[in-house]
Amino acid sequence: MKNTKKYKKRRLFITMAAMVLILVAVVIYVEGRLKDETELPPTAEEPVNEEPVEEVPDIENPVDEVPGGENKDNENENPAEKPQEPSTPVDINMVEDPAAIDALVNKKNNLSSTYVPEDLVKLEGIPTVLENPEINQLRETAYIALKDMFQAAADEEGYELHARSGYRSYGTQRDLYNSYVKNHGQAAADKYSAKPGQSEHQTGLSMDITCAAMNFQLDDTFGNTDEGKWVSENAHRFGFIVRYPKGKEDITGYFYEPWHIRYLGVELATKVYESGLTLEEFMESN
8 A cells, every 4th residue: 555655656757757847848849939039130020230331322323323434432422311402602693694605503503493495305316225205305515415426436447425314404413412312411412423503514615424334323434445545635626624623623613524515616625625714714814
């Protein structure tokens, strides 16, 4: 009888111990699962909070669209900076005759928000890159000259140049500039993009050009291509200058843009080209 009771106690003890072990195992398993789940990478709805990487704006693309190859200074700007309507400093002048072929437009000489050239025409008969009808326009005299230059590049050297961005309205430039501010910060935007009223594109006399060697993008390495070198050396023959030359950033206010050409007419463009000066320097000395 005593042996039976002793046996029952031992069996009860073993059963309880087994249950405790099972319970412990279950707890360990559950804790492990919970730990694994907490260590899973966040879903798309919970993005990793990483520091933003500074990058050169993708022009347009267009600014002046600035492009991949421009001088890429890491400014650590806040990409979430709120876009603002640019203020008008006291030292800014309004261009008196915006329709003049030699109108100087820059950060100190601005165009009115209402100025629209009266003689804009569509770019026909020359290769273009983008479908936006607004930027596929130039003033008629500049368009004819551009068409002649593209034809000469093809006839003389077999180069096929493409027009990427021509006329841009005040409103388009404002949206573009604000986009740069939002994504890259205002300080970076001021280096790569023109504020509304300060862009030559609004004159209808400027064009950003590219070629197949650049994958039809805008980049300062365009100046190293055969096409870019030809443009630099021959654009004045057709009334254009490379508006923002290398090493003149402090004068023009913008980084080197070998793709951005400005129409001035053959006589003035040739004088500026032969002087080796920027348009700002030439205007000041003449």
